[in-house]
């Protein structure tokens with residue numbers, strides 16, 4: 803799904819997409835507390851390029867076959883309605899380059915709620931924060947790459 807840059811940002815900030823997560827999608831480095839919503843928004847609008855370039859190469863979601871990975875992400879984005887995000891907590895260790903963000907995502911597939919809560923691990927690599935992996939604490943459906 804693509805939406806207008808002037809539409810409300812899917813992350814729920816009440817700001818316009820272009821002034822919220824869009825800023826990070828266009829290239830500004832995102833600290834973990836912003837990277838998490840920016841990745842949620844990328845799922846919501848089908849920006850698979852952003853999802854791939856903010857995934858840690860050592861994480862379980864990483865795929866060497868970029869074309870196959872992009873197709874998988876596109877299919878997931880297309881069949882999923884991203885109905886809301888709540889960031890519950892985050893902690894950042896800037897010295898070590900390690901952060902956690904805990905959130906609840908409300909998702910639907912074929913009208914069925916498939917939301918989950920996750921504690922995501924972000925690691926800094928060469929100055930950029932990247933999504934490494936997540937522990938799902940409540941889940942009604944497999945996520946992408948599962």
Ligand SMILES: [Zn+2]
Pocket residue numbers: 811812813814815819822823824839840843
């Ligand atoms: Zn946003």
